[in-house]
Amino acid sequence: MQSDARGLFDPERIAVVGATERDGAIGRAIMENLERFSGEVVPINPKRDEVFGIQAYTDIESIPDPIDMAVVVVPPQIAVESARTLGENGVKNVVVITAGFGEMGEKGEALERELAEISDEYDLNLVGPNSIGIMSTSADMNASFGPMDALPGSLSFMSQSGAFITAVLDWANDKDIGFNDIVSLGNEAVLDETDFIEFWDEDEDTDVILGYLEGIDNGREFVDTAREVTEETPIVVVKSGRTEAGADAASSHTGTIAGSERAYEAGLEQAGVLRAENVEELFDFARVLAGQPTPEDDEVAVITNAGGPGVMATDTIGDTDLNMAELEDETVEELKEVLPEAANFYNPVDVLGDASVDRFDEAIDIVLQDENVSSAVVISCPTAVVDFEDLAETISSLQDKHGEPVVASLMGGERADVPEQTLREQGIPTYFDPARAVESLESLRTYRDITELEYESPTEFDVDRERAEEILRSVEDRDSDSLGVEAMDLLDAYGIPTPDSAIVNDPGAARDAAEDIEGDVVMKIVSPDILHKSDIGGVKVGVSEADVEETYEELLSVAHDHDANADILGVQVQEMVDMDSGTETIVGMNRDPQFGPMMLFGLGGIFVEVLEDTTVKVAPVSEREAENMIDEIESSPLLRGARGRDPVDESSVVESIQRLSQLVTDFPAISEIDVNPLLASPDGVTAADIRLTVDQDRL
Structure with missing residues (x-):
């Protein structure tokens, strides 16, 4: 991504290549969505003098002022030609909405490669193709053909599915969740998820990076970049496609077990990326990470006016790496002074169903002062004596006073809507389900551990690379790409201890090899065509020196009986390992x-x-x-x-x-x-x- 990539999200002048007023056209939807853009929109359409009352130009060359970003909505071949023209005229930021590229087979793939080559030639920051567009609320810019605008906020969101963006926006608007930037990644011919997490890490308006990913093209680069980004900026993703792709084609134990899904699990964990299971969890994590500090420890206090929900929260804490805080004796005594005798003064603290907001206030204040408490969950069911709006004000005030992370569970319907807004303004997420509240705290704990982890470089050992390469190249002289025990020296070359051994091709040589090894030996068929030697009797353990020659002949016979056409490279005579x-x-x-x-x-x-x-x-x-x-x-x-x-x-x-x-x-x-x-x-x-x-x- 170029140094001027801010032009993607904060352009002053946007050209729309393919702008139109035609009903149902994407070029029309783009123009309509850009009506609220704070900068200048420049339509490009050789068949029209103006679009929606704005002067139109026949091509990019005829525009007198420089263009910061272009949105391309013309057929694929013309889109490629347009990208070249844009590059020739100094436009660095391009969003290709047009579909019909890599997702459409060989012809489309060729066009997409050409698009990437042009971008490389002219240093274009190119989003797409096959993208629904991008948005930036700080610039009042909706350069997409999505049906709605995003609310302003501090979350930046990228998705490899355009439809997912429209669905999330509809849901998020209903939940009053706001965004800073939104990117539909499309086919990622040029810019991909790694580029955007790197960019948003430097963006002061982005507190949390969110993503919906179906795949990561360059996993190693993503891991290395994300490791650095997550030191300051949390990354949360939903990764779909939980398959074991690639495992079926693998012939080794490792290949069968380390399938694609496990690779993603390991890669995202090593990258310091939090993985959400679904959209709801994605935004549960996002809201608490954006609004609350990370806890200093893992000890959680639960304050509730209902025993059942308090137990639910306690159970969920037990399912996580969080702990129920053990309240200090002084805290318990203070609670006994302000709570009714029937209340529970220990964690979870039950202030009882008749608790007023004042009682909640006193209990939360006392609990958050406890040095054993590093975070808190406040739970309230609706009653006639508790006003959710006043309770929200109290929770907000006390969280601000003590500075510990707090989440809330206001277990109500419409009466919780306004109080939830009050809490959101303080950065305190609230959930109907107490379990979700606890799980959001768990995401804070996980992110804290990520930021405290110091990544170290792998150790570079002194090895014999030339010897290793020589052994690997031995496959060039055979029909098979597989190597077995004949490659044991490969491990020696890299300092991994192996038993003494030799590969021999006649009984006498087997006897000589055994004489050089102290004690009984192990003998194995060496053949790239026989993978599971033990299963066919191709391994003999505890062979005495006197029996070596006979065993050699026996192993050859077993191998030929199993597969008369097998390529037999010899027999390995190996030191016995206990x-x-x-x-x-x-x-x-x-x-x-x-x-x-x-x-x-x-x-x-x-x-x-x-x-x-x-x-x-x-x-x-x-x-x-x-x-x-x-x-x-x-x-x-x-x-x-x-x-x-x-x-x-x-x-x-x-x-x-x-x-x-x-x-x-x-x-x-x-x-x-x-x-x-x-x-x-x-x-x-x-x-x-x-x-x-x-x-x-x-x-």
């Missing part, structure tokens, strides 16, 4: 189309398919992120000495995750990789097996 000495884990990677390499860690061996206790992160991962991967699996107690087991050397597991992360980042040609099992023991780790797929086009 699997009982530690815990089998898996470290792997699957390359996601949006986020790139996705690291996976979990319980390994045969358990990876049965328990599916794994976690994923976008690579490259830092030391802290690798540590978090261990924390996130449910079976982490097995690694830390559960039920009398000796704890494993966790630092060696963390380092192995980072080293594999560096490997797959250094070599984009690795499509997927499994190190399974990676045996973790008190003495360190040992990688006992490996399987990977190489994309030869990326070598």
Whole structure:
């Protein structure tokens, strides 16, 4: 996005390419919506002298004054030509409303590529194509063909669905929710979600960034940018399309488990982006993030005039990472002095159904003074003795006095409408459902943790990249893109410990290899055509030196019986690893189309398919992120000495995750990789097996 991108949202002069008065035309709707624009609108239509009484021009060249932004609503081919003309004449900001591009097949895709090339040539900030337009309430600008204007506010909203914007606007206007900027991203030929979050981070009028996303084209760039943005500006998104796209095509354990949806979950979490489940939650989070400070701690107090809703709030707090505050003895004594004997003086504080606004006032004031309370939920059901409007004034005043985050649940219908407006003006969100009030506080807590998190760069280990590349290029000499145990040296090159081993092609060589290894050995068929060697008897464990030659012949026979056409590269003779000495884990990677390499860690061996206790992160991962991967699996107690087991050397597991992360980042040609099992023991780790797929086009 160019440095003058403010011209998209605060232009002085807008040209409408395709302006018209024709009924039902989008060019007419754009012109009508721009009637309230505080600047100048310039219609471009070679067939008309004026549009809605405004002088029209035949083309951009004939306009005497410079144009800050152009809205293009002409057929696709003409839209492309118009973009070039706009660029040639110094227009930097362009919104292409026109559809019929990438969403329409090969011809449209070609036009969209041309549009992107023109934008690159002339440094255009281009929104769309296939966009409904953009809005900015601070400029009184509605450069869209949506049916209504937005109310002013501090939320900036982007959507990959134009229809979603119109629906949200209709809903938000009814709820009195305002916006600063709104962008229909369209096909994102040039500007995308990453560009706008970066821009709004610098925008003083934007307090919270909201998004409806169906996909993210460059996930790694989004993660890196969002990490910086969320230090100051919260980002909340609804991500639709919860599918396991791509998993079906993956051949490894990692590829099957680390599907597209999990990639988005991991990517958004690493980016510090809050993910809402639906539109209601999106704006629940947005309102509290825009209006309330982040809590210093997780202790919540509930003040209510109804026991049932108080219990609902308490239950919801128990379902989150928040805690019910334990009130100080002094607080309890003060509450006993002002509340009836039948009231509950502990958290949740029940002021009883006959409570007046004055009683609420005293209780809230006392509770918010408690040093153990970091935020509060005030709940009120309608009664004959409580006036919601007066209560709203009281809550607003006390929140301002104490400075702690407060949310409200006024459980009424029309009588709550005006009080809700009073609370909104103070930045205090209110909800009919107490559970939603609590969940909004949870979003504040989550955002606080995001801002307190210091992101660190991944560790750069000293590795042998030349040796690694040589091993990966070995696929060029075979029919298969898969590598198995013959690629164990790849791990050695990147400092991940492996057992002593050798791949041999005759019984005598097998015997010689076994002589060089102390104790009994493991022998495995080496074949890119036999993925699950154990299932066919292609692995023999505990082979003595005397039996090595016979076992070699037996393994070859088993392999040929299984697949007479299988490409047999030999037999691996490997040092025995005592699997009982530690815990089998898996470290792997699957390359996601949006986020790139996705690291996976979990319980390994045969358990990876049965328990599916794994976690994923976008690579490259830092030391802290690798540590978090261990924390996130449910079976982490097995690694830390559960039920009398000796704890494993966790630092060696963390380092192995980072080293594999560096490997797959250094070599984009690795499509997927499994190190399974990676045996973790008190003495360190040992990688006992490996399987990977190489994309030869990326070598």
